[in-house]
Every structure is written in structure tokens, then in C-alpha cells.
Amino acid sequence: MTHPLLARLLSLSAYGFFAIAFVPLLALSYFNHPSAADDYCFADTAVRYGFWQAQKYYYDGWTGRYFSNFLVHGSPLVWGWYAGYKFIPGLMATAFVWATYLFIVESLRGLVPASSIRRVSFILTGTLFGVYILQLPSIVEAFVWMASITVYTVPTALMLYWGVVLLRWYQQPPGTLRMLTGRWAGVLVFLIVGCGETHMLLLISLLLSIIVYRLAFQRLADWRMIGLLGIAFVSAWLVFRAPGNAIRMNGGAAGGDLMNGLLLSGKWLVRNVPGWFVKTPLIPLSILWGIAGNTYLYRGGRLAAIFQVPFWYAALVVAGLILATVLPSFYATQVLTLRAINVTYAVFLFGWFYLITSQIRLFSSVARVPPSILPTLTGLWLFMSLANSQPLKQLYGDLLRGKAATYDREMTARHQYLVDSKPADTLRVAPLTVYPASLFLEDVRTDPTHWWNRCQSGYYHHKTIIVDTTLRAPAPHL
Structure with missing residues (x-):
């Protein structure tokens, strides 16, 4: 098999993945309605007391998640637009895909030739989104239920977009545009932290890892990242100081044991993460990306700076970020919800993509003699993953059987x-x-x-x- 055919196989897999995963989400959007769980509670509070008073009511009486509270109290129900909920799943899925695409485009600059960067980025976006939907723990909590979307999916998309803003910030020459870009990065930090504790810990952990890397490996105090970390800490303080946050935490299961939380988190990750490699075609698709990227995209040049982090440190950071997505739940309530696992799975996939891309030169020997069994293996693995995907069964079952x-x-x-x-x-x-x-x-x-x-x-x-x-x-x- 020639290298162009391998690249074509990767392209076809991406386009097929994207269509299979994205189209039913758009179709199901037409049948969506507000949920009895929380959606009407937020709306009733905002209508009864006013939009801004509702923010204060929840901040003082239930949770300090100021930005997710801001979003849910401005839902279509508040404005009397009941049919507005029919747009939410489609818009959220589109926003997630678009943020993924922009992040990949920006992260591949300098690695992929300018003439093909958009096509390659779309291929990778389609692949990642398809694999994401294949084993997504909860479709309804990721794209349908607004109370969950604003706490988990919105900040996930915002973090991807924040990564785009950071990469552009470091590439811009001094001037007004760079100053405004830096201010916007700070605003995004404020918004992400205000969505919930999971992304708060995730973002702070990522900022700390960047600061430590710059200091330990480049002997440089990165004041941009230090400034963003300061904004993150102030934003976290606004969340934790909320009177409602203490009330909400006291209303949950007994928690607060850090060591037990770490132990439960580690056990859960060991039991579940390996299964994601088996239940999805991530391994053969990663090999295809490594071969195609090495022979046609990398072309023997230097990797972009973002991918030049020592592998051991990058792997340690990825593992730490994955841990950061499950620790808040186990620490606070000793229960890990499906909506939190949605975030864990997303971080795992993007972390894996980063690690594979950073080591893409290791595929050079494989690229010279592509194994003939790879296309067959990829096809079979893909078919089995599709056939056994519970989320896809739910999506297509609800549509085709008339349940929706x-x-x-x-x-x-x-x-x-x-x-x-x-x-x-x-x-x-x-x-x-x-x-x-x-x-x-x-x-x-x-x-x-x-x-x-x-x-x-x-x-x-x-x-x-x-x-x-x-x-x-x-x-x-x-």
C-alpha cells in the first residue's frame, strides 16, 4: 500500500466518523425540550425575581459557579421561548467541533504546510469528535441538558478556544493586538473557572504545568502565565467564598478526604482508561496519523514549539490533567457522575493526540514500509467500535424507532x-x-x-x- 492511500484511508475514516456522530446530534436537536431537572428551577427563579437577583440568590444560597449560573438564568425559558431548546444540542455540538478545529489549526502551525493545514485539521477534528462520541458516557448530559452543558461542556469548549488565544498571543508582535489578546485570555480564564470546580482544577493544573516547564527547562519566568494563574486563583476564590457553595457542599455525601479522594480517583482511572483504547479504534487511527503526519506533514523539519516538551514531562502532565477531572468529584462526594466523565474522556483524547503528535518522528521507520494489515485492522476495529457503541445506539435508536x-x-x-x-x-x-x-x-x-x-x-x-x-x-x- 502506498502512502497516499494511507492518507486517504485516514481522510475517509475522519469524514465518515464526523458524519456518523454529528448528523444524528443535529437531527435530535429538533426534538429537544427543557428538562424537569433544574431547567425549570433556574427559569422560575429568574422570571420570579429577575435575572440579576437570581444570580445573587444562587450565589448566596446554592453554588458559587457564577458563569454557569449566568448562562442557565438566561435560558430560552426565561424569555418565554420554549422552542429555543430545539437549537441547544445542535449549537453546542457545533461549538464543540468548531473549538476543536480552531485548536488543532493553531497547534499545527509550523508542523503542517500552510496549503494543507485546514484539510488536515478537519480530518483530525472529525476523527477526534467521532472517537469522542463513540464512548461518550452521557449524550444527554454533554449536549442536551442545559444545566449540565453550562457546567461541563461549555467550559471544555472554552478551554479549547482559550488554547487558541494563548497560541496566538505568543506569536503576535508587541502592540495593541497582543495586549487585547492577553486581556481576552484573562477574561476566558475568569469565565472557565466560573463554570465549576472540575474545570477550575483542570485549568489551574495546566497553568502550573506550563509555568514549571518554562522555569525548569527554559530558565524563564513566564509572567504571562503567572498573571493568568493569578486571575484563576482570584476567580477560584470567588467560587469558594460563595455562601451557597458551602451550603451545596454540606448537602452532598460525606467527603473532604483528600487521600481517599486520590485513592478512589486512581482506582477508577486504572479500571476505565485502558478500556477506551479497546472500545475505540484509537490505536490504529493513531498509527495512521503518525505515518501520514510523518511522511506528508512533518517532512523532516522541526516540530512546532508546543510539541517540543520532553515526552516524560508531557505524559506526566496529561496524566495529571486527567486526574484533575475526577478528583473534585471523589474528594467532595465520593461519587463520579457521567457528566464529569464526559470531561475526563475529552481530556484523555486531546492529551493522547498531543502525545502522539509530539512523537510523530518515531513513525518514520514505519512510514517507509507501511504494514499491509493496517487498513484491514483499522476497518475491522472501526466496524466493531461502531457496532458496540452505546451512545450511537442511543442516538440512532431514538431517531429510527420514533422515540424522539x-x-x-x-x-x-x-x-x-x-x-x-x-x-x-x-x-x-x-x-x-x-x-x-x-x-x-x-x-x-x-x-x-x-x-x-x-x-x-x-x-x-x-x-x-x-x-x-x-x-x-x-x-x-x-
């Missing part, structure tokens, strides 16, 4: 019923007949005092809303 359409019809009928009904002591709604895993998270309960019921009845200006199991969807009754 039924869910959309029943939720639309319920919403219209709640809007049209006059205020009453008790409104009874029929239970849903389907629960599409890629769209559904929580529903109101039969208990009128449950938090979800109270939030939704408050938003629609009714005293009580309950699920009545004797009713049939999609036509609720009084």
Missing part, C-alpha cells in the same frame, strides 16, 4: 396544556410513554412536593403539577 418524535409530540402537548390551562389547585399530566436516552433525563413526579414539580408549577403559574398514571399521553386532562 413521540417524546417531542408528548412534551409539546404537555407544554401547550400547561400554558392554556387556567390557574388551578392541581393540574394532572399524563406520564410519558417513551424515555429516549439521548434526550430524556428527569420528569415531574407523582409527589406534588418534589422539587421538579414545584419548579415547573411555579414557572407555569399553577399551584401544583403532578403526574397521574391513570391518564394517557399525549392528551392530558384536569
Whole structure:
């Protein structure tokens, strides 16, 4: 097999991956609705007390996540735009892909010829996004449920974009543009930390690793990074000093044991990370990238500065960043949620991409005589990964079996019923007949005092809303 055919195989895998993973997310976006879990609570608070007062209410009474609070209290429900939720999964998936693409473009400057950098970056973006969706722990918590998106997916995309801004900042000549770029990098740090503790620790760990590298290996005090670290610490202080943060932490499971948190984190990573190499075609695709990158992209020149970090240090940093995504959960509550694992998996994939690219010259010997079995192995591994991917089964199953359409019809009928009904002591709604895993998270309960019921009845200006199991969807009754 010739080298161009290997490159073509990588291209086809990327385009196919991207289409298989991205298209159903766009299609499912049409069927999305706000979740009973938190979405109505944030909206009811903002509508009842006002947008800015709602920020203060949550900062003082529940959590210090000031930027994610800012986003959820400005949801489409707050503005009375119920159909706005149909755009959220598609927009979030697009933002995530676009941030990934920009990050790869910027990180490959100097490694890939200018004439092909966009094509190569799209190939790598499609590959990474496809592998990400293959084993994504929770589709609904990554792209559908707004309360989770703002705490986990939004800051993940922002961190990728922040990486783009940093790389441009270091390449710009002195002047107004570089000054503004540096200010924007500081603003992004403030926003990312304000989304939640997971990305707070992740960002601070990354900044510290860069500062230590510059000091230990380049004998240079990087005042830009030190300044950003200072902003990160001040932002973290704003999160932790929030009265609501203490209330929220005290309401969770017993935690606060750092050593036990580290032990639980290490055990979880040892049990789960190796499986990601087996359940996805990451290994053969990495070999394809190494060969194609070495023979056509690297061309024997010097790697870009970002990839010249000693391998042992880079591997240690990647491992530390992965640990940083699971430690906050195990430290605080001793429970790791699927939405937190979404971030862990993303950091793992981008860290792996970085390590492979930094060692791309090691594939030079393989590139001279490409193994003939590689295309077959890649195809078989890819087929098995697709066939056994639970997230893809959920996505396509909900679409093709009509679950998403039924869910959309029943939720639309319920919403219209709640809007049209006059205020009453008790409104009874029929239970849903389907629960599409890629769209559904929580529903109101039969208990009128449950938090979800109270939030939704408050938003629609009714005293009580309950699920009545004797009713049939999609036509609720009084």
C-alpha cells in the first residue's frame, strides 16, 4: 500500500466518523425540550425575581459557579421561548467541533504546510469528535441538558478556544493586538473557572504545568502565565467564598478526604482508561496519523514549539490533567457522575493526540514500509467500535424507532396544556410513554412536593403539577 492511500484511508475514516456522530446530534436537536431537572428551577427563579437577583440568590444560597449560573438564568425559558431548546444540542455540538478545529489549526502551525493545514485539521477534528462520541458516557448530559452543558461542556469548549488565544498571543508582535489578546485570555480564564470546580482544577493544573516547564527547562519566568494563574486563583476564590457553595457542599455525601479522594480517583482511572483504547479504534487511527503526519506533514523539519516538551514531562502532565477531572468529584462526594466523565474522556483524547503528535518522528521507520494489515485492522476495529457503541445506539435508536418524535409530540402537548390551562389547585399530566436516552433525563413526579414539580408549577403559574398514571399521553386532562 502506498502512502497516499494511507492518507486517504485516514481522510475517509475522519469524514465518515464526523458524519456518523454529528448528523444524528443535529437531527435530535429538533426534538429537544427543557428538562424537569433544574431547567425549570433556574427559569422560575429568574422570571420570579429577575435575572440579576437570581444570580445573587444562587450565589448566596446554592453554588458559587457564577458563569454557569449566568448562562442557565438566561435560558430560552426565561424569555418565554420554549422552542429555543430545539437549537441547544445542535449549537453546542457545533461549538464543540468548531473549538476543536480552531485548536488543532493553531497547534499545527509550523508542523503542517500552510496549503494543507485546514484539510488536515478537519480530518483530525472529525476523527477526534467521532472517537469522542463513540464512548461518550452521557449524550444527554454533554449536549442536551442545559444545566449540565453550562457546567461541563461549555467550559471544555472554552478551554479549547482559550488554547487558541494563548497560541496566538505568543506569536503576535508587541502592540495593541497582543495586549487585547492577553486581556481576552484573562477574561476566558475568569469565565472557565466560573463554570465549576472540575474545570477550575483542570485549568489551574495546566497553568502550573506550563509555568514549571518554562522555569525548569527554559530558565524563564513566564509572567504571562503567572498573571493568568493569578486571575484563576482570584476567580477560584470567588467560587469558594460563595455562601451557597458551602451550603451545596454540606448537602452532598460525606467527603473532604483528600487521600481517599486520590485513592478512589486512581482506582477508577486504572479500571476505565485502558478500556477506551479497546472500545475505540484509537490505536490504529493513531498509527495512521503518525505515518501520514510523518511522511506528508512533518517532512523532516522541526516540530512546532508546543510539541517540543520532553515526552516524560508531557505524559506526566496529561496524566495529571486527567486526574484533575475526577478528583473534585471523589474528594467532595465520593461519587463520579457521567457528566464529569464526559470531561475526563475529552481530556484523555486531546492529551493522547498531543502525545502522539509530539512523537510523530518515531513513525518514520514505519512510514517507509507501511504494514499491509493496517487498513484491514483499522476497518475491522472501526466496524466493531461502531457496532458496540452505546451512545450511537442511543442516538440512532431514538431517531429510527420514533422515540424522539413521540417524546417531542408528548412534551409539546404537555407544554401547550400547561400554558392554556387556567390557574388551578392541581393540574394532572399524563406520564410519558417513551424515555429516549439521548434526550430524556428527569420528569415531574407523582409527589406534588418534589422539587421538579414545584419548579415547573411555579414557572407555569399553577399551584401544583403532578403526574397521574391513570391518564394517557399525549392528551392530558384536569
